[in-house]
Amino acid sequence: MKIHExxxxxxxxxxxxxxxxxxxxxxxxxxxxxxxxxxxxxxxFEQLVLGGGSNLLLTKNFDGVVLKNNLKGIQxxxxxxxxxxxxxxxxxxxHDFVLYCIQQKLYGVENLSLIPGCVGASPxxxxxxxxxxxxxxxxxxxxxxxxxxxxxxxxxxxxEFGYRESVFKNRYKNRFIITSVTFRLSKTAKFNTSxxxxxxxxxxxxxxxxxxxxxxxxxxxxxxxxxxxxxxIGNAGSFFKNPVISxxxxxxxxxxxxxxxxxxxxxxxxxxxxxxxxxxxxWKGYKKGDVGVxxxxxxxxxNYANAKGMEVFNLSQEIIDSVKxxxxxxxxxxxxxx
Numbered sequence: 001m002k003i004h005e006x007x008x009x010x011x012x013x014x015x016x017x018x019x020x021x022x023x024x025x026x027x028x029x030x031x032x033x034x035x036x037x038x039x040x041x042x043x044x045f046e047q048l049v050l051g052g053g054s055n056l057l058l059t060k061n062f063d064g065v066v067l068k069n070n071l072k073g074i075q076x077x078x079x080x081x082x083x084x085x086x087x088x089x090x091x092x093x094x095h096d097f098v099l100y101c102i103q104q105k106l107y108g109v110e111n112l113s114l115i116p117g118c119v120g121a122s123p124x125x126x127x128x129x130x131x132x133x134x135x136x137x138x139x140x141x142x143x144x145x146x147x148x149x150x151x152x153x154x155x156x157x158x159x160e161f162g163y164r165e166s167v168f169k170n171r172y173k174n175r176f177i178i179t180s181v182t183f184r185l186s187k188t189a190k191f192n193t194s195x196x197x198x199x200x201x202x203x204x205x206x207x208x209x210x211x212x213x214x215x216x217x218x219x220x221x222x223x224x225x226x227x228x229x230x231x232x233i234g235n236a237g238s239f240f241k242n243p244v245i246s247x248x249x250x251x252x253x254x255x256x257x258x259x260x261x262x263x264x265x266x267x268x269x270x271x272x273x274x275x276x277x278x279x280x281x282x283w284k285g286y287k288k289g290d291v292g293v294x295x296x297x298x299x300x301x302x303n304y305a306n307a308k309g310m311e312v313f314n315l316s317q318e319i320i321d322s323v324k325x326x327x328x329x330x331x332x333x334x335x336x337x338x
Contacts, residue, residue, distance in 0.1 A: 001025070001035055003042075009066065013053035014116060016234030017309045019338075021048070021062040027091075028070045030144065030151070030179055036067070037149040047146060048338065049177045051091065051118030055125060055236055057335045059309035069120055071179055074100055079187075085139055087182040090120025094127075102212045106185035108137040111192055113216040114223045116230060116237060120178040124168040125334075126161045130219060131195030135161040139184040143168075143176035151179070163271075164241050164334055191215055197222055226297045234303030235294065239316060240274045241332045253327060274323075274331055275299040281322040291315050313337065 007024035010016060023042065027033050036042070046064030050056070071089040074097065078085040084106055088097050094117050098109050111132040121127070122134045123141055138161070141154050160167040168176060191210050193199050201218040202210075228235050250270040254260050257280070261273035278284065278298040285295040290307035293315075294300040301312055320331045 001032060001039070003065075007066070009050075009053075009058060009062070012050055012066075012068065013056045013058055013236075014230035014234065015057060015236050015303050015309070015312065016230070017058045017303065017312070018306070019058040019061050019309065021064065021066040023065040024068065025065060026068045026070050027177070028072075030071070033067075033144050033177060033179070034149040037144070037146060047174065049174075051121045052093065052116055054116035054230070055121060055335050056338065057236060057309055057312055058338050059313050060338070062338060067177060069118065069177065071120075077182065082188065083184050083186055085182055085184055087180050088119045089180050090118060090178045092119045093117075094119055094122060098216065101183075101185060102216055105212065106187065107190050107212065108132075108185040109183065110212050110216045111195075111198075111219055113219040119181050123159055123161075123181055124166055124178065125164055126159075126166050128164070129223075130198055131192045133161070135159075137183045137185060139182040141178055141181045143178045145176055147175065152176070163244065193218075227300060228294055228296075228302060233294075234307070235300050236335045238274075238297075238299040238334055239301045240278070240299055240319075241334045242271050242274045243277075243329050243331060244269050244271050245329060246270075249328070257327075272329065277323045277327055277329060277331070278319055281319070281326055283319055283322070286315075288315070293319075309338075 004024040006020055008020050010018045025036060042065050047067060048062055048064060049067045049069055051069050069091045071091040073089040074092060075087055076084055077087045095114050097119050098113050101109050111130040115127055115129060123138060126134050135156060138156050142151055143154060144151050193215060198218050201222050205218060207214045227237060244265055247268055247270045250262050261276040262270045265271045275298045283293045284298040286293045290303060290305040291311045292302050292304060294302050301316060316333060323329055323331050
C-alpha cells in the first residue's frame, strides 16, 4: 500500500482547480481498499473518494486522504429472455461503459452518453439526461463500508433514489466506497427520443432508421454543442439542479414570465429549467477574470484558466441570490463542494 503525500489534485478534477491533498492512495483492488481500512493508520483523517472528479469543486486544500477509485472490469452476471445484468467496476469511465453496452446491443443507457465521470458515481448522483435516469436501469451495487471494511449490497430501494440524489449523498455520505454497479438492460429495442432535441438532431443527421449508435451519436452531438469539453475549459457540467416548485407557484410565475420553461413533475409539482432562470438574470456568457458562465449553457460554470475554487463558489452564490430575488426560487448546487 503506497501512500503519496502532498499531491496536486488539479488533474483529478474536471474544473482544473489547483488544490492539494495531504495523502493520496490509488485503489486498484478491493483487497487494497480493505487493507487501507483495517490498517487504522489514517482513521483520524477525513477521507474523500474520487472517481472522475467531474462533480467536484475544490475550494481549498484537502487535509485528509484522497482515495482514487481505479477499480476496472465489466462482465455479464446473468440474463433471461428479455434482460441482461451487466456488472461494471466503479472505476470504469461512464461513457466507455455506455459504448460497451451499445456494442453488446443492450438498451437502456444510450441516452446517458457522454456524461463525464465514472460508473461508481452514477448511482450516487442518480445521473440522468434526455428522459432517462440511472434508477430506470439500476439493479444493485456493491460498496465497502469505510468504517469496518465490510462489503454490502444495495438494492434500488436501499439507494433511496431521487432527483440527482441517493442515500450516498445524504445519510451515507463519505461512509461507503462503491466497488461495482449492476445494470438491468433490455435485449429489445426501447428507444426514448421524445425528450429534448433528440428527434430534431436525428433529422439533422438524416437518420432514417433508429439504432443504439444513432441515438447515442445524437445525444453526443447535442451535448457537445451545448457543453464545453473539460479538457479545453474547466467545468463540472451542470452546476445547479433544475428546481422543483409547487405548480401553484409555477402558474403564478408563468403569468408574469410567459416564456418560463417547466415540466410537470406531478399534479402538485413542476420542475423548472434552471438554465432558463439563470439566463433571464443575465448570467449567460458572463466572465470575470478566469471564472464565468458558459456562453452556450447557463447551467455550466467555467474555469477559463487559473480560477480559484472560491471564485467559482462565490459566483454560484451570486447566481443563487439573483434567481431567488427575481423568481422566489431557491437554486441548489449539484456539485460536491469541498
